[in-house]
Amino acid sequence: MSTTEQTFIAIKPDGVQRGLVGTVISRFENRGFKLVAIKLVTPSKEHLEKHYADLSSKPFFPKLITCNGPIVATVWEGLDAVKTGRSIVGATNPLASTPGTIRGDYALSMGRNVIHGSDSVENAKAEIENWFTAEEIISWKSHSEDWVY
Numbered sequence: 714m715s716t717t718e719q720t721f722i723a724i725k726p727d728g729v730q731r732g733l734v735g736t737v738i739s740r741f742e743n744r745g746f747k748l749v750a751i752k753l754v755t756p757s758k759e760h761l762e763k764h765y766a767d768l769s770s771k772p773f774f775p776k777l778i779t780c781n782g783p784i785v786a787t788v789w790e791g792l793d794a795v796k797t798g799r800s801i802v803g804a805t806n807p808l809a810s811t812p813g814t815i816r817g818d819y820a821l822s823m824g825r826n827v828i829h830g831s832d833s834v835e836n837a838k839a840e841i842e843n844w845f846t847a848e849e850i851i852s853w854k855s856h857s858e859d860w861v862y
């Protein structure tokens with residue numbers, strides 16, 4: 714069953730450095746999702762450790778939690794935002810990411826894959842809480858919604 718959801722999408726340091734912030738935002742706007750939170754942030758190691766806690770046993774974890782520049786943290790809202798968001802993001806490994814997805818169009822390596830997207834509604838909730846306060850999530854009426862749905 715389709716439900717209205719929120720998902721956490723972050724443009725990673727490589728995406729920011731490459732000037733892909735506008736491109737990523739456009740992809741989500743164009744699909745019909747509503748932006749409800751956004752900020753540029755240079756995360757601490759502790760913040761990244763919390764975000765990637767489920768990957769703490771992986772050999773690449775130390776690299777993952779080493780901050781090498783600002784990221785753009787965003788929250789998007791809409792029908793099936795988590796699953797559809799993941800399909801806009803594309804597969805983790807650029808060898809498997811389909812052209813037309815963000816990673817399929819812009820990424821060539823696992824460590825520099827431009828973007829993060831929540832992979833479940835439960836993780837989206839936890840990630841949104843990790844990156845934003847409740848006051849930073851803006852509830853607003855988009856007039857285009859009536860034409861998307």
Ligand code: RTP
Nearest residue numbers: 773777804805823824825826828829830831832
């Ligand atoms: P993300 O969390 O960034 O959206 O990525 P994901 O769900 O598609 O993939 P996940 O397994 O959660 O991995 C998180 C990030 O870790 C890096 N990674 N490197 N073998 C490797 O070197 C490796 N595997 C994963 C990637 O940057 C991946 O996005």
